[in-house]
Amino acid sequence: xxxxxxxxxxxxxxxxxxxxxxxxxxxxxxxxxxxxxxxxxxxxxxxxxxxxxxxxxxxxxxxxxxxxxxxxxxxxxxxxxxxxxxxxxxxxxxxxxxxxxxxxxxxxxxxxxxxxxxxxxxxxxxxxxxxxxxxxxxxxxxxxxxxxxxxxxxxxxxxxxxxxxxxxxxxxxxxxxxxxxxxxxxxxxxxxxxxxxxxxxxxxxxxxxxxxxxxxxxxxxxxxxxxxxxxxxxxxxxxxxxxxxxxxxxxxxxxxxxxxxxxxxxxxxxxxxxxxxxxxxxxxxxxxxxxxxxxxxxxxxxxxxxxxxxxxxxxxxxxxxxxxxxxxxxx
Ligand SMILES: C[S@@+](CC[C@H](N)C(=O)[O-])C[C@H]1O[C@@H](n2cnc3c(N)ncnc32)[C@H](O)[C@@H]1O
Numbered sequence: 001x002x003x004x005x006x007x008x009x010x011x012x013x014x015x016x017x018x019x020x021x022x023x024x025x026x027x028x029x030x031x032x033x034x035x036x037x038x039x040x041x042x043x044x045x046x047x048x049x050x051x052x053x054x055x056x057x058x059x060x061x062x063x064x065x066x067x068x069x070x071x072x073x074x075x076x077x078x079x080x081x082x083x084x085x086x087x088x089x090x091x092x093x094x095x096x097x098x099x100x101x102x103x104x105x106x107x108x109x110x111x112x113x114x115x116x117x118x119x120x121x122x123x124x125x126x127x128x129x130x131x132x133x134x135x136x137x138x139x140x141x142x143x144x145x146x147x148x149x150x151x152x153x154x155x156x157x158x159x160x161x162x163x164x165x166x167x168x169x170x171x172x173x174x175x176x177x178x179x180x181x182x183x184x185x186x187x188x189x190x191x192x193x194x195x196x197x198x199x200x201x202x203x204x205x206x207x208x209x210x211x212x213x214x215x216x217x218x219x220x221x222x223x224x225x226x227x228x229x230x231x232x233x234x235x236x237x238x239x240x241x242x243x244x245x246x247x248x249x250x251x252x253x254x255x256x257x258x259x260x261x262x263x264x265x266x267x268x269x270x271x272x273x274x275x276x277x278x279x280x281x282x283x284x285x286x287x288x289x290x291x292x293x294x295x296x297x298x299x300x301x302x303x304x305x306x307x308x309x310x311x312x313x314x315x316x317x318x319x320x321x322x323x324x325x326x327x328x329x330x331x
Contacts (some may be wrong), residue, residue, distance in 0.1 A: 018106055025103025028096040032060065032089035033079055041076040042211065044171060093147060097140035112291055119295045134197050138172035139204070145237060146266070148321050149179040152266050155319060155329065159183040166190065167258055168235040169221050170252070174201030174214065176235050183208035190222055190231075194216045200290035211216065226258035234259055237268035238325075241285070244295030246309065252311035252330075266305065267328040268321075274302045281324035304328055
């Protein structure tokens with residue numbers, strides 16, 4: 001007899017995953033983690049600080065304890081180390097905006113059975129210039145990119161690299177420019193993105209004191225020229241998964257032409273093992289691309305290798321990060 005018969009718990013957890021996203025997004029919407037960090041430690045205090053009902057506060061706290069994001073000791077609540085690091089507002093790596101955005105998107109998933117049948121959504125959320133989706137997504141995504149941009153800076157020794165020029169394609173919030181220009185006072189950066197998104201980036205980079213070394217090009221990266229032998233570093237972060245193979249090869253070739261000899265293209269994305277056995281987050285994320293794009297999915301290391309070789313890059317290496325993304329360096 002099998003001493004470990006299958007249990008239903010994990011399927012129950014997955015089937016009710018929307019509840020977990022709801023609890024997390026609601027707690028973030030009412031700044032619960034921030035109030036906990038500031039010292040409120042009972043349901044009544046949190047209700048008063050957050051301006052929510054006592055019933056709501058208690059039930060949300062129960063849910064957060066159930067999810068392992070809040071601890072209860074001797075009748076008092078406090079953030080776990082994870083929540084204190086990633087869910088308290090005002091910290092650079094705060095994912096609170098991201099959790100609110102994911103909760104707002106949750107209704108879209110009811111269309112997945114139809115999208116799976118047809119193979120593509122009715123509209124592609126990534127191809128519209130003035131898509132409000134970007135203006136919500138890019139500041140929320142910035143927190144995820146912070147630790148990765150720091151790691152890439154370390155690997156490339158950007159702080160000591162002197163007068164370098166950077167091209168960030170689809171730079172969004174300008175988070176790479178903010179961090180790298182902050183680390184290297186002689187560096188300059190150019191971001192290519194839609195006009196309304198560049199306006200957000202200009203504001204955020206200016207807040208970090210690097211506005212005078214940051215330039216934007218408004219346009220579609222499929223059709224905009226990237227220039228010739230003008231940059232030391234190229235960045236393509238969280239974009240390859242929205243594009244199909246042909247577009248990725250074409251964009252990598254434009255990067256190759258825009259980089260100086262010896263320049264490096266830095267790609268950051270959710271990358272799948274060649275045999276498609278993992279890692280879990282990139283495998284799961286592909287369904288979000290099926291839901292939102294006509295050609296996107298998470299791509300394998302072998303895909304990046306093949307496309308970068310086709311585009312003229314000779315030396316390609318991969319570096320895992322503490323986030324679900326992998327960095328790719330191509331020269
Ligand atoms: C997922 S966000 C990534 C932002 C940033 N690179 C990061 O890693 O935090 C994708 C970015 O690509 C931009 N984008 C998507 N399609 C584009 C296109 N065809 N032309 C220009 N920008 C585009 C979006 O506006 C958005 O800023």
